[in-house]
Amino acid sequence: MKRLLAMTMIMLMFMLTFGGMAYGSYYPWGRGQANVNTATQEELAWFLGRGSVDNAEQVAENIITYRESSGPLTSTDELLNVEGIDEDTYDLVRLWLKTSGPTDHDPEKTVRPHTDPFFGFGIENYRD
Template sequence: MKKLFALFAALMLICSTAFAAVNINTASQQELEALKGIGPVKAKAIVDYRAKNGPFKSVDDLKNVSGIGDKTLEKLRSEIAISGASSAAPKAAAKPAAAPAAKPAAAKPATAKKEASKPAAKKKS
């Protein structure tokens, strides 16, 4: 039951990060690649542009990056931001949660054996 709950919690965390806006001023190349229409080449171009020219002042400044035009920007507009927490913050919080989940999982097989022996006893009666 604890494993199911941990799986559900992880799924909810992943879903919440999918709907969170990615801060194009702080996102890593991998985070940018997670956006629709942004592959490794465009993500690297965004990171390089940001390193050379400083932070984006508006989402529209993304059009200055080579390979990103009006159509790509319109597809991304609802998924990106220039301020606030990037989707990296929830991912970092997910790592510590995974470590405690491993400890109860080690104790769970012992309870599973007890549960398995109970139904066997009922069948014999």
């Protein structure tokens, strides 16, 4: 019984430690994100369009206006203060945007978040 419990604990620790590696490579949203503090209007509009924002050009312009008047954003949650971005819009685009690092704008390699084939939920509904 002790041996079974020990093996179960070891297996659980292994899965918790290394299981995320495969999970992280499965979802490619990290390959292509716009830094809202440094991206151009065209780059922001492209990523907003990938997130299915209807008026991506106008929202991109609003983000630039907001960052010029308020300074650099420290969290993507601050985008909720930008005109044209409500909670629904934010949920559509938050995986495409970041506040640090370079903008990774490679239209050939950037793919849209998709539904998980194992669990059946859309990654756009994932909450961190």
